[in-house]
Amino acid sequence: MSRAFVNEERFEQAGGEELVERPISEHPNYVTPTGALELQTQEEALVAQLNSLKDVHDDTFAKDKVSEIERDLRYVRARLDSIILVDPKAQNHDTVLFGATIEVEDEEGSRHTFHIVGEDEANASINKVSWVSPLAKSLIGHKVGETVNWQRPAGNINLEILDIHYKS
Numbered sequence: 001m002s003r004a005f006v007n008e009e010r011f012e013q014a015g016g017e018e019l020v021e022r023p024i025s026e027h028p029n030y031v032t033p034t035g036a037l038e039l040q041t042q043e044e045a046l047v048a049q050l051n052s053l054k055d056v057h058d059d060t061f062a063k064d065k066v067s068e069i070e071r072d073l074r075y076v077r078a079r080l081d082s083i084i085l086v087d088p089k090a091q092n093h094d095t096v097l098f099g100a101t102i103e104v105e106d107e108e109g110s111r112h113t114f115h116i117v118g119e120d121e122a123n124a125s126i127n128k129v130s131w132v133s134p135l136a137k138s139l140i141g142h143k144v145g146e147t148v149n150w151q152r153p154a155g156n157i158n159l160e161i162l163d164i165h166y167k168s
Contacts, residue, residue: 019067022075025119027132029082032099035121039080046073079120088166096139096164098131104139104159111162116140 031039050069053062088099096102101115114135115128122130129136138150139161147160 019071021071024075024078024082025132027119028084029079029118029120030084030086030098030131031118031121032086032088035118036080036083036085038121039076039083043073043076043080046076091166093164093166094143096142096161098140099166100139101165101167102139102161103163105162107158112159114139 046069050066050073053066053069086098091097091099096116098116101113103111103113105111113127116131116136116139117128119130119132122128122133131140134152135150138148139159142148142161144161144164147158150157150159
């Protein structure tokens with residue numbers, strides 16, 4: 001079988017290897033109030049899952065699942081312990097900073113909206129970008145009316161900042 005079709009993490013675990021820990025970012029763990037709530041909710045859900053599987057002793061799949069949940073719980077708790085809560089409402093509303101929602105226009109006239117958030121709450125599918133992403137780094141510190149250059153692997157693009165607002 002091609003290695004492309006093998007879940008190496010699961011394969012190694014089945015072979016008696018210990019489950020690989022989720023890496024913790026070396027960056028400060030800035031989070032919005034929403035991000036903090038999401039982490040707390042995630043912790044509660046993992047604890048509930050763990051409690052529902054703890055009594056299963058003979059099921060190998062359940063044991064593997066318990067190991068995965070325990071690993072994820074260690075990660076979430078480490079992230080909760082290192083939270084640096086940033087209230088977007090307390091930010092300077094004239095400048096793009098952590099927690100800002102920014103509307104921009106690209107060189108072709110298309111408008112886009114991005115929300116700068118913590119690493120754990122980033123989700124590109126809903127335009128939430130991590131504060132350490134190249135996009136956020138290009139926007140942070142700038143004001144409405146300024147044009148920034150977003151350096152992307154697909155090619156650089158200029159974005160004009162049209163609006164900055166903050167919500168919690």
